[in-house]
Amino acid sequence: LIVIGAVESALEAALHQDAVLEPGTTAWVAVPAVPCVVLPLLARRRFPFAAPLAVWLIAAGLSSIDGKLVTSVGVLFAAGMAAAFLLGNLEDAVEGRIGLVVTLGAAAIITYNDPGHGAGQFLVTPGLFAIAWLAGFALRERSDQAASSEARALEAERELLAERVRIARELHDVVAHHVSMMGVQAGAARIVIDRDPGEAKKALSAIETSSRQAVAELHRLLGLLRQRGDEDDLAPQPGVEQLGQLVASINDTQLAVDVTVEGEPRPLPQMVDVSAYRIVQEALTNTLKHAGASHAAVHLRYWPDELEVEVVDDGRGPHNGSAHGDGGLGLIGMRERAALHGGRLSAGAEPAGGYAVRVRLPTPDGAL
Template identity: 50%
Template sequence: MTVKKVAERLRRHPQVVDLLWTLPLLAYALLVMRHSPEPKIHLLLIFGLLTPLVWRRRWPRAVFTVVALVSFAQWLAGMAPQVANMAVLIALYTIATRSRLPWALAAAGVCVFGFSLVTFDGDQSVRDSLSAMATMTVFIVATLVFGVYLGTRRAYLQSLEERALQSEQERDTQVRMAMAAERARIARELHDVIAHNVSVMVVQADGAAYAIDTDVDRAKNALETISATGRLALGEMRRLLGVLRESDDTGAYTPQPGVEQLDDLVEQVRDAGLPLDFTVEGEPKELPQGLQLSVFRIVQEALTNTLKHAGPGASARVRLRYDNGAVEIHVQDDGRGTAMAENDGKGHGLAGMRERAALYGGTVRAEPVPGGGFEVAARLPAGEAGR
């Protein structure tokens, strides 16, 4: 295992790192304690000062408070300072690196006050006390400044990393937007290709039908033109659709759902907890695949919004009716009556259904039901208009 990997693992476990840093100080404090007249009390004091340092990065202010209170209790008990009292400076450094400046200044003030209690409580002269106090104040200020500097530098480096990440995300977003714009252009080009070639094929087919009894050669040429145009259109469609599918990882070649999959959709909704009644009226007709997809998506969107907005205890019914060259869809629930709001802030369900219906010359009506509930009614032509 490389040093870099070890550093990364230790970075994920800061308490382990703090424990490793505390162990040498603990060992030295225990070594010095051998000459103490009251080893049990000093052992308790050492662990009371050093043990909280294991959690200093997680709770810096709480650890400093605990260490300061233990040191104050030590002074009240008349015990002399020990090596373990270095924990106060370590806790001060942690606050300076990980807390705001007012907290760091307050902690430094507590350190100065605590050391002044120890300094002027002894038998030494005022001059020696002031000299010791000045020396310790320098140490405290140096610890404070060094901690604040490292904390500021760490915050600066973190901001640089966040900016770099944000710039990378913005760059990826711009790339995706450019790809989406290009795909939209290709889709428009695909529409033009299909429209042009289909128009040519329709004209040639009409001419062949007109001349098949009077001019066989002319009809034959027209059919050959239809064949060649169809092959050209298919080639263009394959090429353009291949470009559109390059970044599509969601099963581009999976068959699209149709009317036959409505039973599966109904079962899924029932499994989700919504009581649902599904009926089909009239004689089912053979519908174009695109029209079947629109029927499926309209029912799916209506039921999805029912699940989202109808509320607990609601039920729904779906009716699919074949009548007069059209397919009628009726989805109604007895919920709170807001299942198909124009815009819930998260999607465009109603607008999407209207676009799908308009693509085949159909209409969609969505409105609350008197007395509670919501209904969606759609009618899609299934004859020539729907093709």
């Protein structure tokens, strides 16, 4: 269409010289000059600012040569409207405003150079092109709003997916820990029930406690799936302050666990606090299930801008098919928790024997 318009404008200037040209303007100047006003629009995609701007600059320059030519060729009016629209539709607001100024200024120059202009045309002609510019601007705003809405929808979808992954991880941690505890205690009770009923009763009591804790944790997690605005009477999520209770429940098994704290304890960001607890819980659960260890040590170190967590046991370390190794979902979950906060997690066998999980969780001011 642009090429057709350029050809049509050249033919109109060549065939209707008396109607479109001022006396004294030769056709050999006007005919090749007129298409030059239209043709820059061909480059509008590659040069979205310069191409429509060139339309107005060339048109204003051509009107200084022949004031009647630009206003008499209909294709040039259409090219000016298209250029004004494109300038209003620019993504860069500064370029768009510059385009408006150039459009109004060039339209005023063309009107001034037209020998038949009237006073009212200084308002009407620039006003028409200003309306075209505003149409482009309105379309750009609408497109931006649509893009913003789409971006918000995608962000909400990503947040929903992240929340599902978090809940799945929490469910894995809760179920794996408590079910493992109950399995170990049930096995211990089966072994000693005949010769030591008192010890068997203690093991069964630990199973009961662990099952109640599992139900409470599951109740809290399932509560996250309720609609927003529902009354929330669930217990708060555990943090490092609850490690004592966790260790006490594990000490009822055949695994002895010690906890040491270095540095000055301080309030932690909620999500960091929960993640630190869950990492210790998962590491001890893996030790209980797979390591065959008799002792584990949990070390918390409070550094100025991070929390270091270390869980070391004296077991046999990872073996094929074990969640204690790199392929287990438990270890993947711990890595995901560390990565969520920009932390670093390492896990592997110790040179002197045993297995260690170490993680550093940043705790900057203002962290969530």
